[in-house]
Amino acid sequence: MTTHDSIDTTPQNDPENNWRHYFSFSTDHKVIGVQYMVMTFIFFLIGGLLAMLIRAELITPASNVVDRPLYNGLFTLHGTIMIFLWIIPFNAGISNYLVPLMIGARDMAFPLLNAISFWILPPSGLLLISSFLLPNGTAQSGWWSYPPISLQIPPGQPINGEFIWIVSIVLIGISSIMGAVNFVTTIFWMRAPGMTFFRMPVFVWSVLSAQLLQLVNLPSLTGALILLLFDLNFGTQFFKPLENGDPIIYQHLFWFYSHPAVYIMALPAFGIFAEVLPAFSRNPLFGYRSLAVASLGIAVVSIFVWVHHMFTSATPGWMRMLFMVTSMLVAVPTGVKAFGWTATIWKSKLHLETPMLFAMGGAAMFLLGGVTGVMLAAVPFDIHVHNTYFIVGHFHYIVFNTITMAIFAAIYFWFPKITGRMYAEGWGKVHFWLTFIGANLTFFPMLPLGLQGMVRRISSYDPRYQGWNILASLGGFLLGVSVLPFIANIVGSLLYGQRASNNPWLATGLEWTTTSPPPRDNFEEIPVVKRPPYDYGDPKYSVIEPHDYHQQEN
Amino acid sequence: MSRFLEYFLIASYIAVLLVISHWIGAQAYSWLPVEATAEAQKVDSLFSFLTAIGAFIILGLVGMMVYSVLFFRAPKNDYSEGHPSRGDIKLEVLWTAAPTLLVLWVAWQGFNIYQQLDILGLQQVVHLHTPLEEPASAASISDIPKPADETIEVFVKQWDWSFRYPNNVTSNELHLPVNRRTRLNMHAKDVLHSFYVPEFRLQQYIVPGRDIDLVVTPTRMGEYKLKDALFSGTYFALMDANVHIESLEEYNQWLTTAEQQPLAIKNQAVAEYTQPPKTLLKTGWYTVAPEPPAIAQSAPPKRLTANERKVMNDDT
Numbered sequence: 079m080t081t082h083d084s085i086d087t088t089p090q091n092d093p094e095n096n097w098r099h100y101f102s103f104s105t106d107h108k109v110i111g112v113q114y115m116v117m118t119f120i121f122f123l124i125g126g127l128l129a130m131l132i133r134a135e136l137i138t139p140a141s142n143v144v145d146r147p148l149y150n151g152l153f154t155l156h157g158t159i160m161i162f163l164w165i166i167p168f169n170a171g172i173s174n175y176l177v178p179l180m181i182g183a184r185d186m187a188f189p190l191l192n193a194i195s196f197w198i199l200p201p202s203g204l205l206l207i208s209s210f211l212l213p214n215g216t217a218q219s220g221w222w223s224y225p226p227i228s229l230q231i232p233p234g235q236p237i238n239g240e241f242i243w244i245v246s247i248v249l250i251g252i253s254s255i256m257g258a259v260n261f262v263t264t265i266f267w268m269r270a271p272g273m274t275f276f277r278m279p280v281f282v283w284s285v286l287s288a289q290l291l292q293l294v295n296l297p298s299l300t301g302a303l304i305l306l307l308f309d310l311n312f313g314t315q316f317f318k319p320l321e322n323g324d325p326i327i328y329q330h331l332f333w334f335y336s337h338p339a340v341y342i343m344a345l346p347a348f349g350i351f352a353e354v355l356p357a358f359s360r361n362p363l364f365g366y367r368s369l370a371v372a373s374l375g376i377a378v379v380s381i382f383v384w385v386h387h388m389f390t391s392a393t394p395g396w397m398r399m400l401f402m403v404t405s406m407l408v409a410v411p412t413g414v415k416a417f418g419w420t421a422t423i424w425k426s427k428l429h430l431e432t433p434m435l436f437a438m439g440g441a442a443m444f445l446l447g448g449v450t451g452v453m454l455a456a457v458p459f460d461i462h463v464h465n466t467y468f469i470v471g472h473f474h475y476i477v478f479n480t481i482t483m484a485i486f487a488a489i490y491f492w493f494p495k496i497t498g499r500m501y502a503e504g505w506g507k508v509h510f511w512l513t514f515i516g517a518n519l520t521f522f523p524m525l526p527l528g529l530q531g532m533v534r535r536i537s538s539y540d541p542r543y544q545g546w547n548i549l550a551s552l553g554g555f556l557l558g559v560s561v562l563p564f565i566a567n568i569v570g571s572l573l574y575g576q577r578a579s580n581n582p583w584l585a586t587g588l589e590w591t592t593t594s595p596p597p598r599d600n601f602e603e604i605p606v607v608k609r610p611p612y613d614y615g616d617p618k619y620s621v622i623e624p625h626d627y628h629q630q631e632n
Numbered sequence: 633m634s635r636f637l638e639y640f641l642i643a644s645y646i647a648v649l650l651v652i653s654h655w656i657g658a659q660a661y662s663w664l665p666v667e668a669t670a671e672a673q674k675v676d677s678l679f680s681f682l683t684a685i686g687a688f689i690i691l692g693l694v695g696m697m698v699y700s701v702l703f704f705r706a707p708k709n710d711y712s713e714g715h716p717s718r719g720d721i722k723l724e725v726l727w728t729a730a731p732t733l734l735v736l737w738v739a740w741q742g743f744n745i746y747q748q749l750d751i752l753g754l755q756q757v758v759h760l761h762t763p764l765e766e767p768a769s770a771a772s773i774s775d776i777p778k779p780a781d782e783t784i785e786v787f788v789k790q791w792d793w794s795f796r797y798p799n800n801v802t803s804n805e806l807h808l809p810v811n812r813r814t815r816l817n818m819h820a821k822d823v824l825h826s827f828y829v830p831e832f833r834l835q836q837y838i839v840p841g842r843d844i845d846l847v848v849t850p851t852r853m854g855e856y857k858l859k860d861a862l863f864s865g866t867y868f869a870l871m872d873a874n875v876h877i878e879s880l881e882e883y884n885q886w887l888t889t890a891e892q893q894p895l896a897i898k899n900q901a902v903a904e905y906t907q908p909p910k911t912l913l914k915t916g917w918y919t920v921a922p923e924p925p926a927i928a929q930s931a932p933p934k935r936l937t938a939n940e941r942k943v944m945n946d947d948t
Binding site for chain 2: 140141142143144145146147148150151214215218219220224226227230231232235319320322325326359360361362363364365366367368390391392395398399402403406407409410413414416417420421423424425426427428429430438441442445446449450452453455456457458459461462464465466526529530531533534535536537538539540584610612614615
């Protein structure tokens with residue numbers, strides 16, 4: 079692997095890396111990547127605060143903290159923000175930062191489009207949140223926005239929470255489609271000489287798979303929402319059941335995107351595991367080709383599983399059976415991934431730094447999320463727990479306990495590369511343990527609650543469910559607290575952290591061969607790739623730099 | 633010899649895991665509510681089977697991770713290579729084929745149990761009643777509703793359930809005779825709702841404008857709660873109704889009594905709409921006003937259009 083340690087571009091003497099740059103309309107993929115990540119983290123905090131209000135309401139059976147319309151608005155906006163303004167755009171941000179570096183490109187294929195994709199998001203997000211200020215509040219029909227309930231609006235108010243919700247999500251969707259065009263083009267056409275598909279890191283494979291899904295499936299959601307907007311504001315009857323419209327068609331269009339959306343969120347997380355686990359176990363990624371191809375496999379199979387969200391939606395038996403089988407088949411490529419990660423760790427030399435803790439914790443918790451997912455694909459069982467807290471628990475084991483943990487792993491892992499500074503390891507570990515305990519305390523109780531029949535989205539409940547709800551609420555507050563050491567660590571380390579070398583983890587991958595942070599055009603000269611990825615196990619290939627962060631410590 | 637020992641230990645671990653996961657699968661029954669229908673027993677056995685398989689996979693892989701954390705730690709600052717193996721084609725084929733067979737097995741079990749449930753029939757769930765949907769002659773066989781001993785009509789609206797019995801008695805309590813196949817013919821008035829009694833292990837969305845059938849066979853006498861499982865607006869959490877499973881004699885007696893004296897009908901949503909509970913944060917945002925319950929319905933409710941639906945603004 080080519081190294082470029084001779085580049086002496088540091089944040090101080092490179093005007094391109096001036097902090098003001100991060101507040102400008104830059105076309106540099108690294109600046110845009112950081113802009114995405116910082117902005118989405120702010121939305122994560124807002125979404126988290128809404129979740130804590132929800133958990134505060136649910137700590138007692140009665141409705142006594144927020145009134146029912148506000149509660150409905152809280153869970154609607156919590157789900158919407160976390161999906162559309164945290165995980166999906168955060169993944170776009172980290173992918174923006176890393177993909178060109180990982181494939182040896184100077185920038186994304188369409189830098190201006192890239193900047194526009196980002197700058198659509200802040201106004202869309204602000205628009206969405208501003209709907210709390212409307213006289214009749216924000217959208218209240220859940221992040222699914224199923225008609226006809228989403229069409230029950232205050233009479234005579236064309237600008238209402240639901241209208242704002244639809245407009246924001248359509249805009250965010252347009253941003254995602256523009257991003258997807260850019261990612262797919264970049265990965266296909268901008269790879270460095272020698273960077274064949276089977277030399278690409280699994281992270282790049284998973285970004286490619288996720289972005290292909292965006293291209294194929296997202297237009298379906300956009301179309302559904304535009305029809306919903308017409309029903310809402312212009313008197314059409316696409317989804318109005320009492321006027322010969324069909325609300326079930328909306329569910330098909332909605333889930334045709336929103337099920338694959340789970341993989342659009344999860345695939346980059348799987349890619350992060352594939353980068354972090356080998357680096358901290360000093361092993362090559364076990365079964366690299368299988369894991370790479372499994373990314374595409376997940377993408378392809380996941381296009382054909384959407385009806386499993388609709389097993390109880392007046393869905394005929396044959397369709398239930400067909401989609402039961404296809405949904406279960408997703409377990410095959412995801413299983414390949416989980417086995418590959420475990421085999422990578424097996425017989426290794428483990429270093430349990432913060433990124434590794436988050437990656438291993440996330441991978442372990444993914445197993446519970448995945449297994450409950452296979453359970454839910456089994457129609458007779460799904461019919462019992464559909465729309466109960468079992469679904470909420472399963473879903474959060476995926477989106478928080480797996481994906482958000484992976485996101486934290488990524489932030490810690492690439493923090494030295496992005497900022498040129500090391501984070502504080504001790505605070506990182508505090509953050510990990512608070513998050514790991516808090517996440518399990520919050521989301522595990524939801525599984526028994528669902529099995530017992532507690533319905534999701536209720537603002538008051540039968541007192542027999544209170545025990546598990548108290549645990550979940552305490553866990554939720556602990557999760558809220560857990561971000562404080564993270565924020566302190568990131569801000570403190572950014573200002574005062576120890577200077578990082580180019581490759582503090584002695585990791586393989588092109589991004590570690592350039593400076594920390596990388597210069598404007600990423601590499602002094604475009605590297606030529608001659609070796610397989612993850613060559614940790616081969617002494618002749620491994621890059622051990624004598625002047626690294628860890629060596630300096632000695 | 634050391635390799636033999638390693639294989640022996642792995643085989644022993646798998647054997648222990650099989651015993652533990654089988655035990656966990658047996659425990660799974662106790663995590664669920666009581667079984668009140670014939671269908672519930674079958675769903676629970678599927679859940680137990682899925683839990684056993686899931687426990688085996690989770691414990692197997694998490695066990696390997698924990699073992700690695702305990703025994704494969706690198707000395708500090710030792711960044712040399714761990715193990716040079718990049719893959720093993722036999723192992724990779726094995727761990728692709730094994731889950732494939734496993735999920736096909738699970739799907740087969742799911743299919744069998746679904747057929748045994750026989751709640752809707754595999755051919756047809758929904759009878760579309762739109763003018764465009766003329767019955768096709770070829771579809772006649774699959775359209776025949778499954779036979780049942782009893783048919784009860786279920787009406788649901790924001791935010792109230794009501795049930796009409798064969799003798800035209802209307803109540804907001806669901807009474808079901810034990811051990812008899814009962815057809816629930818369900819109608820929604822305004823938005824989507826979902827019929828769900830956790831002890832029945834059955835759930836079904838009710839779509840306005842469609843007649844949707846669900847056939848249940850209650851097996852355990854007692855009192856249960858019917859819930860609306862699909863979010864239906866402001867007073868969604870109050871969408872409960874009592875379900876009584878009783879002997880045929882008690883059921884018939886209740887029907888006779890109810891026929892003679894009108895039942896007191898209460899609606900929690902209406903009560904809360906007129907007297908909202910005290911909450912820390914109060915917005916007074918718009919809500920659809922719940923309609924006061926009708927006393928008795930002797931004729932099927934006519935389908936309302938959107939203009940006829942009464943929508944009031946909450947000025948509080």
